[in-house]
Amino acid sequence: MGSVLSPCTPKSEWRAWARAARAELPDVSEPITATLRDLLTTLGARRVLAYRALSGEPDVSALERDFELLAPRARFRPEPRLTLHAWHTATEVSRFGALQPPQDAPQVPLGTVDAILLPGLAFDHAGVRLGYGGGFYDRLLPAFRGVTVGVIQAALLVPELPRDPHDCPAQWLVTERGAQEIQ
Secondary structure, eight states: OOOOOOTTSOHHHHHHHHHHHHHTSOOOHHHHHHHHHHHHHHHTOOEEEOOOOOTTSOOOGGGGGTSEEEEEEEEOSSSOEEEEEEGGGOOEEOTTSSEEOOTTSOOOOGGGOSEEEEOOSEEETTOOEEOOSSOHHHHHGGGOOSEEEEEOOGGGEESOOOOOTTOOOOSEEEETTEEEEOO
């Protein structure tokens, strides 16, 4: 299922490729979650910003038994950004189709978070993430001082993606085949 796209290919084409490829993949949430549980425990993480899975994304919600999970909410005013909230408050469907906390859910400061699990359409071997195009994680990550973990199916891990100056590569990548630290 390898990509024939190059790093010079526009992100829109990469996103179309990744969506089509992901639609053909089996659910590998269980082995990914097991690897994440081991990695986060080894790293000493307790409070983890996770994500409520969209269709085709690995579902990491089983980690709630072992960690204090937080869920993001996409906000658009006064500027686009993510706010962080208790996992259980994610009861409202966002415009993107994932569960998110309601507007008035109490916020959790980013500085209290140990690790962020990053969803994406694809990642490359350098930890660069192909997101959905909203830039929400691109705005959040520069201020984060903890561990970042890209979560992706192995078939969507590619040699090299287009990279922008503002990209903050993940420090770790986790697939159904295991965890890899980015050097």
